[in-house]
Amino acid sequence: MKWVPLGLVRYTFCLGGLSVFFFLLCILTGPFLMLYYVPDVNRAYSDVMDIMQVVPFGAFVRNVHRWSACLMVLCVPLHMLRVFLQAAYKPPRQLNWLVGITLLILTYLLCFTGYMLPWDQEAYWGATIGATMAENTPILGAKGPFSVLPSDKDIHYIMLGGTVLDQPTLSRFFFAHCIAIPGALAGLMGFHFYNIHRAGGMSGPL
């Protein structure tokens, strides 16, 4: 990709580029939070408290992590809106639309898993709402319509690693938030950009 239409940066503010940018800010600040945070139900909350009050620049780094995550989860749907309004999902870009929706889902999952790590009331009960929904999944959830699985084998159990939110939940959310989802996102983003290139560049000025 060498030539792109002039005036690309116009009234839609490079929303895709900004999503990458906010993601990078999270990737840069996340590891510093990981230095002080231990995903142990007895420690997690006080570790975050330490980050906010004791660790030099800890509060600043956590704030940057949180606020750029917020902006990312705002930007990605807006980028999708821009793509739709400019019909950029039409040939030859269908595949990139599909990759994009997967990126959207992963972005929401990233936020969901991250939100629960501080293990405060908001995190705990917010995640509980999500867990209740999983429990009520038709067929696969123990409490959902037409459920076939017992409560120690259903999708809710797999998600939480137990029947209630506890240490196993925190461990797997930590793994998902810090390794699995960011890794998948980074890889898919690469594929997303490669696809833009393969489709012959952007569909038009942004």
Place this chain on the structure above:
Amino acid sequence: MIEKVIEEEVPTTEENKERLRLLTVVRGETLRNRDIYERPPRYELFFPNFVMKELCVGLAFLIIIFTWAYYKDAPLYELSNPAETPSHIKAAWYFVGLQELLAYFDPYLAGVIIPSLILGGLYLVPFLDPDPVKGIGRFAFKERKFAIGCFLGGYVMWYALLLVGMFFRGTYWSFYWPWEDQSVVKATEVALWSFPLPAGIAFLVCYGLLMLLLPAVIFQDFFFRVGLIRYFITFNLFAAMCFVPIKVLLRNGFHVKYVLVTPWFNI
């Protein structure tokens, strides 16, 4: 398009013309796949020009985020306590739309079926749109009224639910107008009623038939253009989307709890 750029830059000697012809022949296949529409006439280099512009926008946001992070701390509430359900639970703001749906639908609908339909519908977008060229790379609102109408409708609904959940819901998820005091716990709401089973079935069947047949009858051209399968999927999704505001209306206007009550699930 490529020809245009090359014509502008390369002196059109006979030799160059031959080169261009060869290039087009050699890469003809790929070129045709890539450039099936007109591009704006003026181009700039991706690197460094375009990348620099994006970086400038990034820099502006870096300043905004740093200022924001300096003045406003990310919240940290009290330690989690499984024994004490707060009266005022709100999910993270980007999920409050789904939480707001919980006020109208059972969790299996609000948390599983509706999100799955949204995401499934989004995945299907490129295959449901029957027109492969219209409006690419520009905002063609007039030519794509139905597509853009549906998409914007859903998009606006998602954020409308989110805003209501954020700002109009207080203790125990009761509705509060902005001028009402959210610390005053509201009395339990009016008794709700559900449609009897036959009425529920009749309502849903009529609704489904109406949503599936009416557009085909009124917009016959459209129906034949998209084809039966696409039409069927599109209008099922459309009917599901329109059902959300209908249920909101039925609940708030007529105190209907469920439209359909069965031993296995309720809608």
